Amino acid sequence: MQVKKVLTYSAIAFVAFYLFTRPGDAANTVRGAMDSVFNAANSLAQFVSHLS
Template identity: 45%
Template sequence: MNVKKVLVWLAVAFVVFYVIQKPEASADMVKSAGEALGSAASSIAAFVGSLV
């Protein structure tokens, strides 16, 4: 079996285990990641807007 495939399945299994064991912490992590992506998108939009 391909090592990459095994590592991907192990990562998926770990994420599922973590979400089941600590749903509040998982939700906080997703929320903070979403806020970071939103902030980055806003910054990029401001930069592109300043070029015009």
């Protein structure tokens, strides 16, 4: 349980450090992740619409 807590806090610290030192790159990373989610949702919607 202790290892999970340390890894969680380390990940949060890394994200905060990355956000404050390279905000442009952090924004591009989030934008890319959101684009991937939207593309996956669009692909799923197309698949379901082709079933009927």
